[in-house]
Amino acid sequence: MITKRIKDLAVKVLNKEEIKYVRNAFDVVGDIAIFSDFPEELKKKEKLMGKLILENYKHVKVVMEKVKEYSGKYRLPKFKIISGENRKETIHKENMVRIKVNPEKCYFSARLGNERLRISKLVKPNECILVMFSGVGVYPVVISKNSEAKEIYGIEINPNCHKYALENLKLNKISNVKLYLGDVKKVIKKINKKFDRILMPLPKSAENYLDLIKGRLKKKGIVHFYDFALESEIPKSCIEKVKKVYPNAKILNVIKCGN
Ligand SMILES: C[S@@+](CC[C@H](N)C(=O)[O-])C[C@H]1O[C@@H](n2cnc3c(N)ncnc32)[C@H](O)[C@@H]1O
Known part of the structure; x- marks a missing residue:
């Protein structure tokens, strides 16, 4: 999880009122950044926020937001791509291994x-x-x-x-x-x-x-x-x-x- 600087970065694209709604965290699975609770108040600025993440976190190639809570037979969320490449599959690296995953099709917690x-x-x-x-x-x-x-x-x-x-x-x-x-x-x-x-x-x-x-x-x-x-x-x-x-x-x- 990255918890640095999002608010600081957002001053470039949001006004003072909007900044209040910025949540200072998102998860990163492989090269995909995932906002689990992107604020309703900033929906109109989501593309700009996504672009900001891509520009400032070089290892991130896709930015997604959760648009539906865990549900269905396999209890999975739904994500929407708000910026970057058009894919939901990635390879996550941890503990000397590489894990291929699509977080919308499979539960995975980085x-x-x-x-x-x-x-x-x-x-x-x-x-x-x-x-x-x-x-x-x-x-x-x-x-x-x-x-x-x-x-x-x-x-x-x-x-x-x-x-x-x-x-x-x-x-x-x-x-x-x-x-x-x-x-x-x-x-x-x-x-x-x-x-x-x-x-x-x-x-x-x-x-x-x-x-x-x-x-x-x-x-x-x-x-x-x-x-x-x-x-x-x-x-x-x-x-x-x-x-x-x-x-x-x-x-x-x-x-x-x-x-
Ligand atoms: C919380 S996830 C953990 C997945 C994995 N161990 C990890 O840490 O990323 C729980 C997993 O259990 C699977 N699952 C749920 N009920 C199951 C069952 N009755 N038999 C086998 N797998 C099940 C789900 O599909 C899901 O992938």
Whole structure:
């Protein structure tokens, strides 16, 4: 996320009244800048704002704004290009990997790069890992490149994500990742394995899938359970959700990641 100078830059194209509405942040996925809440009051100036971003952030080639909230079967947003090249696909670089993605067709958060690296650093040599909800494969690919994991399994329900994930394995020359397309509830039954580590990066509803991993962890295995919570509810609410299904689980750590 870039939080510098947008207001300062905007003085060139906006008047004093308009400047008040400028939000000082946008996300960058690859070479695409994304405004998640472009102010209504500045709609008439959006092209000018987009141009300003292109001129001042040389790595940005496309500027988009979110025009529809997360919705539909795969809970995806809609974006409108306001400036730059006419494409929504990009290659995002992080943690020594390259990830091809179209943020309108696949969920992707550039803000979680540090979290992905944190997990990779916890992985011990020869671990067998399951990434439920693997998206465009960013967790499997980052872990593969930054650890000595033996094998990593990913499960994703959105066919577009799965397609990009397969491409991302090739792009990064990854050979120890196996990806499955389908609902984790069905697909997990096809993977006859126990894991050293299971990741559940579905913060909106991961608790609904906790019972699926019963009997799937090796002794001393670790689960990374992601959850949305108010700052004031951390760590209580996440621990409660886990303890409801696994009263004897040992909580190793609760950390804040994302926003
Ligand atoms: C929050 S995104 C995380 C994606 C990826 N791990 C990342 O960090 O970019 C959750 C993903 O889970 C997928 N998903 C949701 N429900 C699923 C299910 N029942 N089975 C498999 N995948 C599912 C969604 O399509 C989405 O790509």
